[in-house]
Amino acid sequence: MTTDHGTYVEHDGRPAVRFERTYPHPVATLWAAITEPDELAHWFPVSVAMEQRVGGKVEFGADRHVAGMTGEVLVFEPQHRVAFTWGADEVHLELTPTDNGCVLTLIDVLEAKDTAARNAAGWHQCLAALTKRLSVVATGEPQSWRALYDGYLAAGLPSGAWIPEEVR
Numbered sequence: 001m002t003t004d005h006g007t008y009v010e011h012d013g014r015p016a017v018r019f020e021r022t023y024p025h026p027v028a029t030l031w032a033a034i035t036e037p038d039e040l041a042h043w044f045p046v047s048v049a050m051e052q053r054v055g056g057k058v059e060f061g062a063d064r065h066v067a068g069m070t071g072e073v074l075v076f077e078p079q080h081r082v083a084f085t086w087g088a089d090e091v092h093l094e095l096t097p098t099d100n101g102c103v104l105t106l107i108d109v110l111e112a113k114d115t116a117a118r119n120a121a122g123w124h125q126c127l128a129a130l131t132k133r134l135s136v137v138a139t140g141e142p143q144s145w146r147a148l149y150d151g152y153l154a155a156g157l158p159s160g161a162w163i164p165e166e167v168r
Contacts, residue, residue: 006120008157011092015113015158017120021127024101025134031079033130034093034104043130045122050084052076058084065164087111089119104130114160121148 006017033039047061058071075083083092088111096103
């Protein structure tokens with residue numbers, strides 16, 4: 001499995017953070033992990049229920065930082081791509097088969113540029129949880145959110161968004 005730190009990019013002219021992970025698993029395994037509520041529960045930051053069709057409703061559970069909300073499925077191409085709104089953000093997940101598994105690309109199209117470092121640190125932790133769920137051999141303990149955030153700040157990702165007190 002390859003790991004990268006997320007990068008700050010523009011996606012259709014909007015600020016975004018992008019991650020890419022290569023897994024030694026077939027596309028079908030990753031597709032279930034990114035679309036099925038029981039699998040999403042192991043790595044996605046909140047509970048998710050999704051009507052698996054373009055225009056379908058996505059229900060996001062509440063957590064200690066935000067209230068529950070609904071979104072809309074923007075893209076639904078089984079075994080390849082899914083994208084949906086989450087608040088003012090868009091989450092894009094794409095799977096590309098390889099000879100030995102597949103590549104997962106996650107792009108979080110941001111509401112505001114200053115959320116890049118915060119969201120990148122969060123997605124980094126989520127993807128580490130996905131890797132653990134898929135039983136890929138991990139190297140060492142996952143980094144804390146704060147250590148990841150500091151790394152993204154050092155890399156120059158835009159910052160300044162509100163951060164919950166307990167993670168500061």
